Amino acid sequence: MQIGFIGTGSMGSIIIDALLTSRSLQPSQIIAANRTLAKVELLAERHPGLVVAANNDEVVRRAEIVVVCVKPFEYRQALEQFADALTAQHVLITITSPIPLEDLAQLVPCPVVRVVPSITNAALGGMVLCEFGPQATESLRKRIYQLFSALGQPVEVTFSLLRIASDISSCGPAFLSYLLQQMIEAAVVETGISREAATFFTTQMVLGFSKLLEKEIFTLPELEARVVVPAGITGQGLIPLKEHVPGLFHEVFKRTHQKFAEDIEEVKKYLDSMKQT
Ligand SMILES: NC(=O)C1=CN([C@@H]2O[C@H](COP(=O)(O)OP(=O)(O)OC[C@H]3O[C@@H](n4cnc5c(N)ncnc54)[C@H](OP(=O)(O)O)[C@@H]3O)[C@@H](O)[C@H]2O)C=CC1
Ligand SMILES: O=C(O)[C@@H]1CCC=N1
Numbered sequence: 001m002q003i004g005f006i007g008t009g010s011m012g013s014i015i016i017d018a019l020l021t022s023r024s025l026q027p028s029q030i031i032a033a034n035r036t037l038a039k040v041e042l043l044a045e046r047h048p049g050l051v052v053a054a055n056n057d058e059v060v061r062r063a064e065i066v067v068v069c070v071k072p073f074e075y076r077q078a079l080e081q082f083a084d085a086l087t088a089q090h091v092l093i094t095i096t097s098p099i100p101l102e103d104l105a106q107l108v109p110c111p112v113v114r115v116v117p118s119i120t121n122a123a124l125g126g127m128v129l130c131e132f133g134p135q136a137t138e139s140l141r142k143r144i145y146q147l148f149s150a151l152g153q154p155v156e157v158t159f160s161l162l163r164i165a166s167d168i169s170s171c172g173p174a175f176l177s178y179l180l181q182q183m184i185e186a187a188v189v190e191t192g193i194s195r196e197a198a199t200f201f202t203t204q205m206v207l208g209f210s211k212l213l214e215k216e217i218f219t220l221p222e223l224e225a226r227v228v229v230p231a232g233i234t235g236q237g238l239i240p241l242k243e244h245v246p247g248l249f250h251e252v253f254k255r256t257h258q259k260f261a262e263d264i265e266e267v268k269k270y271l272d273s274m275k276q277t
Pocket of ligand 2: 166170171
């Protein structure tokens, strides 16, 4: 079985790297195309045997599962380049959220699936969110779970939960990175600690924190309660956090959902126009 990739930018290359470093696939089982050829050639240098396709059409003709890793507004052009080569035997996977699967399914002759990765999958961790289109069978579900379990923990999400699940699982690493960088910056400015030392302490704290959660030693509220010693120091630090943070993530999620709704509206316009041609 050959798996095809259309788009080997940030996420496409992370998925390919993860499938190969986990040894779930051999490089020769992957064929990939990218608009800028140099990016896919670089991947082939990293993974000798990976097949570089001249174009998207070639990927679809040679692969059974096709993973499309382009951005939502690049779909129209990409689909026009490969849709004619799809048959009922293919499986088309999209990794982006604002492409409704029912609309995509109407444009292609094969089952469609959504697999939303996370940057955490680069370390073979975190979640892989899966949504299955109208024609997906139980055996297809099993195949997709099996393939993508190499990247992280696959979980099925309905379209109604997709945005918030993806906000937490896929956007979350950026949100958390931003907050941690703010913590580092404040430490540097307020105390004169070097950025290098503050970054080291922060990184080690997060690694230890992850282990606590992984080993299920504490829940988040238990962990907080154990650190906030009555009349102690952490409680003082929490005062400004409790003053400023509540409400913040409401705004974060309102904005991601708003942008998602706008993207879907735009995407639906061009998918509808493609249905008519
Ligand atoms: N970044 C993340 O953490 C996550 C991203 N996603 C989703 O992944 C998708 C891709 O994001 P990301 O990888 O960050 O974006 P990138 O811009 O890094 O990658 C997109 C790639 O697609 C290529 N491309 C565009 N059009 C075509 C085409 N017609 N044929 C072939 N290749 C094409 C681009 O080529 P070129 O080199 O010419 O630009 C580029 O390499 C997004 O929709 C995003 O929602 C999902 C979960 C997490
Ligand atoms: O910012 C984005 O659009 C993508 C979706 C999930 C993570 N990154």
